[in-house]
Amino acid sequence: DVxxxxxxxxxxxxxxxxxxxxxVQDMDHENMFWYRQDPGLGLRLIYFSYDVKMKEKGDIxxxxxxxxxxxxxxxxxLESASTNQTSMYLCxxxxxxxxxxxxxxxxxxxxxx
Amino acid sequence: xxxxxxxxxxxxxQEKEAVTLDCTYDTSDQSxxxxxxxxxxxxxxxxxxxxxxxxxxxxxxxxxxxxxxxxRKSANLVISASQLGDSAMYFCAMREFSYGxxxxxxxxxxxxxxxxxP
Numbered sequence: 001d002v003x004x005x006x007x008x009x010x011x012x013x014x015x016x017x018x019x020x021x022x023x024v025q026d027m028d029h030e031n032m033f034w035y036r037q038d039p040g041l042g043l044r045l046i047y048f049s050y051d052v053k054m055k056e057k058g059d060i061x062x063x064x065x066x067x068x069x070x071x072x073x074x075x076x077x078l079e080s081a082s083t084n085q086t087s088m089y090l091c092x093x094x095x096x097x098x099x100x101x102x103x104x105x106x107x108x109x110x111x112x113x
Numbered sequence: 114x115x116x117x118x119x120x121x122x123x124x125x126x127q128e129k130e131a132v133t134l135d136c137t138y139d140t141s142d143q144s145x146x147x148x149x150x151x152x153x154x155x156x157x158x159x160x161x162x163x164x165x166x167x168x169x170x171x172x173x174x175x176x177x178x179x180x181x182x183x184x185r186k187s188a189n190l191v192i193s194a195s196q197l198g199d200s201a202m203y204f205c206a207m208r209e210f211s212y213g214x215x216x217x218x219x220x221x222x223x224x225x226x227x228x229x230x231p
Contacts, residue, residue, distance in 0.1 A: 033218065033219070035221075040223060041223060042117075042204065042221040042222055042223040042224055043204065043206075043219075043221040044221075045218050045219075045220075048218055058218065088156060090158060092158075092219075099146055099165060099208075099210060101148070101160050101163060102148070102160075102208070102219050103160065104150075104157065104158035104160075105157070106155070106156060106157040107156040107157060107158075109156070
């Protein structure tokens with residue numbers, strides 16, 4: 001079974017803090033993604049990566065950066081957390097070939113106070 | 114631009130009855146895939162079913178089937194014999210199949226919250 005693991009399930013951070021959300025997948029997937037989910041807006045893509053050290057901006061990259069130093073790990077970084085970044089964050093991965101299913105982690109609930 | 118539309122914010126269904134969740138999409142690509150995911154209150158996104166744009170048969174997975182009407186650009190999810198455990202948020206999503214790495218992302222609709230009543 002594909003396993004996508006997000007390191008933190010629930011986080012509470014202060015405004016201005018640097019926040020790291022970690023994601024690891026165990027199926028040698030080329031593609032990895034970070035989504036943000038807000039009520040009424042569905043899931044919106046923040047960043048994705050199709051290879052080690054490669055990244056592409058999604059639809060809402062402002063205020064976020066990412067790092068992919070190893071194939072299995074994709075990190076989302078909030079350089080200076082703000083209250084409008086309070087949200088549910090979902091990591092996902094898939095094989096690089098189009099048509100393959102994208103598998104998700106359990107999500108990280110981030111509250112910025 | 115690619116877009117997914119789910120017009121039903123919420124739905125009720127009686128246990129053991131069938132329910133259809135609507136999804137329409139917009140794309141200029143000829144090659145794409147359509148997905149349905151289930152998200153229970155715990156938050157994880159569970160893959161349910163997939164339909165490729167060139168698949169001639171409607172996809173089925175157990176109690177889930179996808180009513181794919183390509184000309185209408187619709188991909189409705191049908192859940193037969195609803196169970197209490199089907200209560201969850203359901204998302205329709207689309208992935209275009211352009212090669213080159215940059216466009217293999219999944220675009221989601223806003224979801225439909227399904228409540229199964231005993």
